[in-house]
Amino acid sequence: MALTASPSSSLNALIYKTTDLNSTPVVDISALPGDGTSHYLEQVIVVNTTGGAGDVYVKLYDTKAPTVGTTDPDLVLFVKAATTSSLLIPDGLPFAAGISSCAVTTGGTGGTANPAAAVTVTYVVRTA
16 A cells, blocks of 8 residues: 655645555554654545445544454545545544554444445645
8 A cells, every 4th residue: 555745845744645455554644754742633535436346444543553344433424426525624633643544345343344446545734
């Protein structure tokens, strides 16, 4: 799973993108710069348009080491098949321990099954 980071000094933010999010979590997305205690999730863009992906749930965790299926997610985004969805959080959602994420086919804590096809997710994270 590849995660890329693009700094945006004019926004005081970093843009992270993964093109193959699945049930294996991308852990501590915000670890690249800063100390991890002053990061705010400003926007999440989910592209679920790969053929046959089906509906997906993108789970976000305020931890560096979530256990998918056991750790309660702090935020769950439902994205219909063949759509792109965006969540904008103007003041940012604070994450103190780290931002980790996964994509599965069932919402709530218990979902652990991989989507049938690649899911691309872009995260905009502001540092204080």
